[in-house]
Amino acid sequence: MPHPEPSSVLPAQIAQNLARVRTRVDDAARAAGRAPSDVRLLVATKTQPANAVRAVVEAGADLIGENRVQELVAKAPDIADLVSAGRVAVHMIGHLQRNKVNQVLATATGVESVDSLSLAQALSARAVRDGRVLDVLVQVNVSGEGTKSGAAPDDAPALATAVAALDGLRLSGFMTIGAHSPDEAVVRAGFARLRGVRDAVVRSGAPGTADARELSMGMSGDLELAIAEGATIVRVGTAVFGPRLTPPR
Numbered sequence: 320m321p322h323p324e325p326s327s328v329l330p331a332q333i334a335q336n337l338a339r340v341r342t343r344v345d346d347a348a349r350a351a352g353r354a355p356s357d358v359r360l361l362v363a364t365k366t367q368p369a370n371a372v373r374a375v376v377e378a379g380a381d382l383i384g385e386n387r388v389q390e391l392v393a394k395a396p397d398i399a400d401l402v403s404a405g406r407v408a409v410h411m412i413g414h415l416q417r418n419k420v421n422q423v424l425a426t427a428t429g430v431e432s433v434d435s436l437s438l439a440q441a442l443s444a445r446a447v448r449d450g451r452v453l454d455v456l457v458q459v460n461v462s463g464e465g466t467k468s469g470a471a472p473d474d475a476p477a478l479a480t481a482v483a484a485l486d487g488l489r490l491s492g493f494m495t496i497g498a499h500s501p502d503e504a505v506v507r508a509g510f511a512r513l514r515g516v517r518d519a520v521v522r523s524g525a526p527g528t529a530d531a532r533e534l535s536m537g538m539s540g541d542l543e544l545a546i547a548e549g550a551t552i553v554r555v556g557t558a559v560f561g562p563r564l565t566p567p568r
């Protein structure tokens with residue numbers, strides 16, 4: 320894949336957009352009777368060049384997400400100083416194959432897209448070898464749309480329980496991509512479904528599940544609905560950087 324071109328989006332515009340998104344998040348939290356500080360903003364940086372990623376961190380973003388391994392690896396040297404200084408955490412938010420785990424864990428501090436036990440086992444083995452504990456979220460396909468990865472909602476509790484028992488991993492919660500639907504009720508129901516999965520797993524009392532409270536759900540178009548249903552992390556790209564020139568996978 321070619322190295323992305325320098326962004327034409329100006330740093331000042333990125334900073335202004337980021338502030339607007341944070342205001343949207345805060346307003347949605349208050350409207351839901353929640354504390355704004357309960358909702359973290361993850362900036363999805365896919366297709367954005369390294370200079371735009373640096374600009375959004377300079378503007379105050381402390382959590383970013385990449386959804387393609389190649390892109391994460393390509394930008395890693397350009398953001399390594401920010402990551403090692405603890406200014407930004409990097410989550411993998413896209414589909415991950417077992418044979419790419421080593422590449423991803425060289426930069427990522429968390430993986431939100433755990434959708435199989437075999438992937439979790441590979442992450443666990445690598446984390447143990449490195450003597451670290453990796454934050455992971457189990458991805459759930461709440462909409463059932465075939466284009467989306469993630470465990471089926473009915474299978475997610477068993478997967479989460481198995482993941483939580485692995486050494487080197489800390490199950491911190493659940494992630495989903497909302498339904499692609501103009502019907503708000505459908506989108507909300509999907510987010511509520513993820514919350515139901517989370518609540519069932521935390522209530523189960525199974526080893527390693529007590530901390531699994533995060534709900535990573537909601538993007539530029541549906542973050543208000545997700546926050547109303549309990550999102551603790553929203554993942555936002557286009558509302559910060561403008562429309563992508565290449566389509567998302």
Ligand SMILES: *Cc1c(COP(=O)(O)O)cnc(C)c1O
Nearest residue numbers: 363386412538539554555556557
């Ligand atoms: C791109 C992406 C987002 C952000 O989507 P926007 O609509 O640009 O806000 C969130 N989550 C995942 C997994 C993504 O790939």
